[in-house]
Amino acid sequence: MRLIMIGPPGAGKGTQAARLGDRLGVPHISTGDLFRAHLKENTELGQQAKRYVESGGLVPDELTEAMVWDRLGRDDAKNGYVLDGFPRNLAQARSFERRLNETRTALSRAVYLRVPESELMRRLTGRWWCPECHATYHLASPAASKVCENCQTGLIQREDDRPETVKRRLRVYFEETAPLVDYYRDRGMVLEIDGGAPVDVVSRKLGQQLAEGGSR
Ligand code: AMP
Numbered sequence: 001m002r003l004i005m006i007g008p009p010g011a012g013k014g015t016q017a018a019r020l021g022d023r024l025g026v027p028h029i030s031t032g033d034l035f036r037a038h039l040k041e042n043t044e045l046g047q048q049a050k051r052y053v054e055s056g057g058l059v060p061d062e063l064t065e066a067m068v069w070d071r072l073g074r075d076d077a078k079n080g081y082v083l084d085g086f087p088r089n090l091a092q093a094r095s096f097e098r099r100l101n102e103t104r105t106a107l108s109r110a111v112y113l114r115v116p117e118s119e120l121m122r123r124l125t126g127r128w129w130c131p132e133c134h135a136t137y138h139l140a141s142p143a144a145s146k147v148c149e150n151c152q153t154g155l156i157q158r159e160d161d162r163p164e165t166v167k168r169r170l171r172v173y174f175e176e177t178a179p180l181v182d183y184y185r186d187r188g189m190v191l192e193i194d195g196g197a198p199v200d201v202v203s204r205k206l207g208q209q210l211a212e213g214g215s216r
Contacts, residue, residue: 001026001210002105005084006180007113008173009166010124011195012202014136016113017084019203020210027076031085033134034067035059056160056168058176061091069099080108089176093183109213110184111206113195117170124166128155 001024005013014030021028035053038046045063052059068086071077087093100106115123128137130148137155139146146155160169184190191213193206 001080001108003080003082003108003210004087004110004184005082005113006110006177006184007195008115008117008120008177009169010120010127011113011115012199013084013113014134015199016111016195016202016206017082018134020206021082023207024080024082026080026082028082028084029068029071029077029086031064031068031083031088034071038067054159054165056165056172058088058172061089061095064088065092065095065099068096087180090179090183093180107189109191109210110180110189112181112184112190112192113202114192115195119196120170121163121166124161124169125163127161128157131156 003017003020005017007013014032017028017030032053035046035049039050039053040046045067048063049059058064064086068083072081072083087096123138126138128139128146130136130151130153132153133148133151135148135150137148139155147153148155159165181190191206191209193202193209195202197205
């Protein structure tokens, strides 16, 4: 199955995409994680992307698309993937469609996680992240234990989860990414899920609805 995840920052795309990838036996490919790895390793792409990622803006399409095509071309993505964070605007969606046609493949579904805006700010500014295994946590109190339950690594807060940057990321989402819901709706591909429900409920509904819709 080839899936893309659409939803505002903080909607739970990363968590749900990782679970779906495990369940379907396909890689979870997060463009945000790919960029963060490039930044950490200080690659040429990392240096070019740094100022956009850190300020909450979008990295230019050309750089992003080259990175995504490279990742999708690897062996483990031959039979499917769960793509999280791409496409992020209409230009990327159109390039992606051309690319899929060229490679004679098609997307199965565009999963849209819908979450009220008021909830997103709360979730994002309390979000902590494991730099080792990429698990995310919501900690209401900064005094709470900040060690990853899976691998005991110390949790960190993403630079771009600071309140000012979060506001910008939400603005970028509503201006640039939200129109993708209609783009994929016009193509009859959207599977809309209430992302405001507890994580396990969202996973279960998502699994059920994908199964009901078949794996076209
Ligand atoms: P995320 O983890 O998905 O919130 O992504 C973190 C940051 O990576 C975003 O704020 C952007 O700066 C950059 N990024 C991720 N995906 C894309 C994309 N498809 N196009 C442009 N920039 C992206």
